[in-house]
Amino acid sequence: MHDARLTAARVARLATVDPDGRPHLVPIVFALDGNTLYSAVDRKPKRSQTLRRIENARARPDVTILVDHYEDEWSRLWWIRVRGRARVLDDGEERERALGLLQEKYPQYRDEPPDGPVLAVDVTEAREWTASATQPTTPGPERIDRS
Amino acid sequence: MHDARLTAARVARLATVDPDGRPHLVPIVFALDGNTLYSAVDRKPKRSQTLRRIENARARPDVTILVDHYEDEWSRLWWIRVRGRARVLDDGEERERALGLLQEKYPQYRDEPPDGPVLAVDVTEAREWTASATQPTTPGPERIDRS
Numbered sequence: 077m078h079d080a081r082l083t084a085a086r087v088a089r090l091a092t093v094d095p096d097g098r099p100h101l102v103p104i105v106f107a108l109d110g111n112t113l114y115s116a117v118d119r120k121p122k123r124s125q126t127l128r129r130i131e132n133a134r135a136r137p138d139v140t141i142l143v144d145h146y147e148d149e150w151s152r153l154w155w156i157r158v159r160g161r162a163r164v165l166d167d168g169e170e171r172e173r174a175l176g177l178l179q180e181k182y183p184q185y186r187d188e189p190p191d192g193p194v195l196a197v198d199v200t201e202a203r204e205w206t207a208s209a210t211q212p213t214t215p216g217p218e219r220i221d222r223s
Numbered sequence: 224m225h226d227a228r229l230t231a232a233r234v235a236r237l238a239t240v241d242p243d244g245r246p247h248l249v250p251i252v253f254a255l256d257g258n259t260l261y262s263a264v265d266r267k268p269k270r271s272q273t274l275r276r277i278e279n280a281r282a283r284p285d286v287t288i289l290v291d292h293y294e295d296e297w298s299r300l301w302w303i304r305v306r307g308r309a310r311v312l313d314d315g316e317e318r319e320r321a322l323g324l325l326q327e328k329y330p331q332y333r334d335e336p337p338d339g340p341v342l343a344v345d346v347t348e349a350r351e352w353t354a355s356a357t358q359p360t361t362p363g364p365e366r367i368d369r370s
Contacts, residue, residue: 086293086295087291087293089236089248089289089291091238091246091247091248091287092246093240093244093245093246097240097244097283097285098240098285098286098287098306099238099239099240099246099247099285099286099287100238100246100287101236101238101248101287101288101289101304102289102302102304103289103291103293103300103302136244138244138245138246139245139246140238140245140246140247140248141248142236142248142249142250144234144236144250146233146234146250148233148331150331153250155249155250157248157249159245184295184297
């Protein structure tokens with residue numbers, strides 16, 4: 077994963093699956109390290125340390141993450157969709173390293189570091205789509221992907 | 224559903240569930256009409272009229288849609304998450320009406336109207352989250368939601 081647009085993106089959306097089988101969706105901030113994407117849970121009172129996204133990822137680790145660019149000039153639309161396996165880091169060295177990467181990317185985290193678990197997603201599949209590649213006469217990735 | 228931010232949003236993300244149970248995610252443009260949210264499939268060659276999102280929604284109509292606002296000033300973050308039941312409109316009057324709403328909101332659709340199916344999502348649940356409501360000392364909606 078060395079996609080400059082993915083690395084630079086400030087926000088992504090994380091989809092997990094609820095226990096009842098319905099999709100769950102939240103925006104996340106994230107940092108990429110090699111093939112692993114990290115996001116943290118914001119500081120919370122102890123009673124709500126267990127968040128739906130985290131519990132979903134523990135139970136069903138196949139998650140999907142989307143980064144997209146929107147503007148009214150539709151020929152400039154693009155998105156990157158990542159699928160991967162999630163691991164919940166409740167503590168330990170990898171979690172500390174991930175928090176460091178997040179603080180590097182987001183100064184907002186430096187004042188108030190997240191104290192909840194870190195979600196690590198090992199990317200197994202990435203797909204990019206760019207509007208300019210999907211003109212009717214030029215079948216592009218989305219055609220094949222049938223999104 | 225009379226949320227001004229939701230109505231005004233230009234882009235949302237649609238989560239469905241793949242046949243293998245993994246979440247699927249795409250950005251969508253949409254128009255809201257009462258409690259129903261409509262999105263269309265862009266013009267495609269006939270061979271790819273069936274898109275993953277559409278087939279997922281036919282098979283498992285419980286879908287989730289997210290509209291969010293990101294900026295580096297995190298106290299201004301917000302999101303709106305909608306859950307609903309999807310219906311696929313392959314033709315008919317409601318589809319035509321939805322296309323009219325989409326063309327009204329997005330002039331881009333006027334030159335090249337989408338000729339695929341329209342996805343109608345009847346909203347059953349909506350949740351809003353605003354950063355300013357979730358300071359550690361002021362439990363807000365996200366606490367209850369445990370997202």
